[in-house]
Amino acid sequence: xxxxxxxxxxxxxxxxxxxxxxxxxxxxxxxxxxxxxxxxxxxxxxxxxxxxxxxxxxxxxxxxxxxxxxxxxxxxxxxxxxxxxxxxxxxxxxxxxxxxxxxxxxxxxxxxxxxxxxxxxxxxxxxxxxxxxxxxxxxxxxxxxxxxxxxxxxxxxxxxxxxxxxxxxxxxxxxxxxxxxxxxxxxxxxxxxxxxxxxxxxxxxxxxxxxxxxxxxxxxxxxxxxxxxxxxxxxxxxxxxxxxxxxxxxxxxxxxxxxxxxxxxxxxx
Numbered sequence: 583x584x585x586x587x588x589x590x591x592x593x594x595x596x597x598x599x600x601x602x603x604x605x606x607x608x609x610x611x612x613x614x615x616x617x618x619x620x621x622x623x624x625x626x627x628x629x630x631x632x633x634x635x636x637x638x639x640x641x642x643x644x645x646x647x648x649x650x651x652x653x654x655x656x657x658x659x660x661x662x663x664x665x666x667x668x669x670x671x672x673x674x675x676x677x678x679x680x681x682x683x684x685x686x687x688x689x690x691x692x693x694x695x696x697x698x699x700x701x702x703x704x705x706x707x708x709x710x711x712x713x714x715x716x717x718x719x720x721x722x723x724x725x726x727x728x729x730x731x732x733x734x735x736x737x738x739x740x741x742x743x744x745x746x747x748x749x750x751x752x753x754x755x756x757x758x759x760x761x762x763x764x765x766x767x768x769x770x771x772x773x774x775x776x777x778x779x780x781x782x783x784x785x786x787x788x789x790x791x792x793x794x795x796x797x798x799x800x801x802x803x804x805x806x807x808x809x810x811x812x813x814x815x816x817x818x819x820x821x822x823x824x825x826x827x828x829x830x831x832x833x834x835x836x837x838x839x840x841x842x843x844x845x846x847x848x849x850x851x
Contacts, residue, residue, distance in 0.1 A: 583661040587677075587825050588785060589689040591698045594619070594663055604660040607709065608672035609695055617705045619665065619691075619698055623654040624709040627672045630679050631812070636759070637840040639812025641682060641726060647719035655715045658685065665691035665698070669774065669783045674817035678833050684722030690821055697782035725820070727807045727832040729841060735807075736766050736848065742800045743768035744808045746816040747838070754851035758811055759842025763851030765809070769798040773815040776822050788826055795826075802828045809834035809841075 583602050585593060597603055598621055605622040607614050614624045629650035632642040642650075656662065662680060664673035673690045680688045691698065699705060735741040745752050745768040752770040754762030764770070775794060778786045785791065800806050806823055808816035813835045823831045834841075841847045 583687065585661060585663065585689045587689055587821070588692050589663055590692050591701055591703050594691055594698075595703055600661075602659055602661055604654070604656055604662050606654060606656075606662055606664045606673075606676065607666075607695075608664060608676060609667040613667045613695060615708060617695060617699055617707070618709055619695070620704055620706045621710050622665075622706070623712050625650065625654050625676070627666075627675070629653070630676060636843045637836045639814055639835055639837060639839060641679070641721075641835045644719040644721065647679070647683065648717055651717040651719060652715045653712070655712045656717050657715055658717070661687035661689070663689045663691055665694040667695045669777045670694060670785075670818045670821070671773070671814050674819075674821040675814055678725055678813075678817045678820050681725040682721055682723040683719055693782040693784040697784055700782050725832055727834050729834075729836075729844070729847065731832075732765060732807060732834065732841075733847075735805075739804075741805045741807065744798070744800050744806050744816070744819060745770050746773040746808055746810045746819045748772055751811070751838070754849075757842075759838055760845070761842045761849055763842075763849040764838075765841060766848050766850045768809075768850070769800065771795065771798050771800065771819065773810065773819050776819065785822060785825070791822060792826060795823075800828075802826070805830040805832070807832045807834060809837040811838045813837045 607622040632640040664676045666672040750756035810816040
């Protein structure tokens with residue numbers, strides 16, 4: 583199946599029913615019960631993340647991922663189209679996870695359920711029935727950066743640390759860990775700045791996104807490592823960067839919930 587990384591509602595509508603298509607709903611359960619893309623299967627976001635308090639948003643082990651993806655009937659041959667009801671954060675995290683698994687064939691529905699529903703596409707009133715599969719997850723991708731990887735690159739002019747939290751979190755005004763602030767040298771790009779609030783939460787046009795990112799120092803010539811509090815918001819930015827053709831991108835699972843809670847990690851505020 584040939585679908586782009588960022589798929590428009592009308593493109594998805596034309597592909598519904600294809601044997602190798604798996605549409606995955608990561609909306610809040612209340613939304614999923616009342617409005618879904620026809621044929622979509624619901625996946626609980628908590629099933630694709632792990633925690634080791636106070637650190638959250640970690641990449642789960644292969645057993646947990648195998649169970650989660652098998653529960654929605656996913657196979658290695660499926661082209662996955664993910665969507666949510668929050669602008670793409672949860673959908674982005676699934677796509678980043680699939681990159682970590684080396685799964686070929688995944689897209690994000692541009693605008694999620696908001697664009698789908700508000701633009702007159704048909705809605706189902708509940709998730710599709712699922713025949714559980716036997717997906718065997720294996721970590722084969724290299725889309726993750728851990729704290730040691732980041733420590734080694736602080737001060738490297740070839741690397742941009744892209745902090746996708748709010749400016750208040752970045753500056754250490756809003757503190758969500760033992761310490762506030764940001765990774766030394768990191769630049770701030772609030773993830774919601776990539777979203778067009780006037781177009782049903784779609785991504786802004788590529789040319790506009792490129793200008794915004796270049797304005798903070800994130801360019802395709804550098805490696806870009808995106809992080810937030812738990813690699814939820816930054817997963818969306820990871821997908822944005824990938825859609826723009828950035829060749830060297832990674833996300834930091836655990837993110838500030840790890841870095842900000844470790845006393846020996848350097849910070850700026």
